[in-house]
Amino acid sequence: MSQEPESKPPGEPAAKRDELPSGREGHTPDFSPAEVQRRLRHPVSFFRRTREHLIEGGVFLCGVASILAISLIFIFLFREGLQALRMVDTPLDFVYSMGVQLEYDAGIDDVVAVGEAPQLAWQPVSEEPKLSMIPLMWGSLGVALLASLLSTLAGIGVGIFLSELASPRLRGVVKPMLELLVGIPTVVIGFVMLAIVAQPLRQVAEAIGLSGVYGSTYNMFVGAVGVSIVIIPVIGSLVDDALRAVPDDLRAASLGVGATRWQTTWRVVLPTGVSGVFGAVILGFGRALGETMIVLMCAGNAAQITGNPFDSVRTMTAAIASEMGAAQVGGVHAQTLFLVGAILITITFLLNLTMELVVNRFRRKIRL
Secondary structure, eight states: OOOOOOOOTTOOHHHHHOOOTHHHTSSSSOHHHHHHHHHSSHHHHHHHHHHHHHHHHHHHHHHHHHHHHHHHHHHHHHHHGGGGGGGOOOGGGGTTTEEEEEEEETTTTTTEEEEEEEEEEEETTTSOOEEEEEHHHHHHHHHHHHHHHHHHHHHHHHIIIIIIIIIIHHHHHHHHHHHHHTTTHHHHHHHHHHIIIHHHHHHHEEEEEETTTTTOOHHHHHHHHOOOHHHHHHHHHHHHHHHSSHHHHHHHHHHHTTTOOHIIIIIIIIHHHHHHHHHHHHHHHHHHOOOHHHHHHHHBBBOOOOOOSSOOOOOOHHHHHHHHHTTTEEEEEEEEHHHHHHHHHHHHHHHHHHHHHHHHHHHHHOOO
16 A cells, blocks of 8 residues: 655645754854844743853863963973073083092091092082982982882773673772772871881881891882872773773674683773773873872982882972972072973973873774
């Protein structure tokens, strides 16, 4: 049986019924007086579109404000920091300084000066200021790398567990707790490290015969442990989000050909979400590089270059936090601290930029 065409209401032209209202996607909005009057007769549609335009404008303004704020921070730090270059004889003064070299003379049982030698020392308030930034950069990178090593495997494991292994009910409990852990003030974690972790670690080291290696109670390792507590939730939460963004069709296909749940996670889900995992690790490293309170309280604050993780170190952030208040405004010490801040933000920016390029390269390979 042939179906009769659907009857059309009399008196209504077909063109009018099929006509699309102006302002939809792909059409230029019409704000002529006649169009506004027509839309006022349909206030729901008109106000909804107005609200959408306001939301779009607000998001755009927020993005512009963020870019402007970051740009002003860069400009301010470099404007103040570059003034330090005019206060020293040569920019190499921020790398090394010449100092008296001392040697022990057994004949007189005392140390004697034998000449001058380059020194990598941060002593900005000494009689002859030594402004080498190498010890501060060494301390920052040492703490950040050690904290990243301690937290990367744990953070990725937490993210894999939440995304692939935990039940929905358990994930609903653990994920909010993990995100709340990120909001704990770092000064509280610093107090916990001082009161609970630092001294017992030294006692354990002495008990197993490492008292000669364990140089100071407050050292790079203690600071790195405290920083890792901060960045494990960051890495875990971001890895969870990255792995949950992997399409479920890939999981179903892998399980359909006989792969186990762990094989699917390790060989399908994790390689597909590797860009998000790398991004999480690098964000955690940048978070560790910029941490202040924990390293200020737990790392010992000794500006020295050492390969022993149980020696005290001083980071760039700790130097800025502890010395800026006592530095003379406009003096070489204060301007050098501004230069330290400019170098720190530049390192973080270049690190994030480099890793963004690496992540994009991984994404292109995955698409291929």
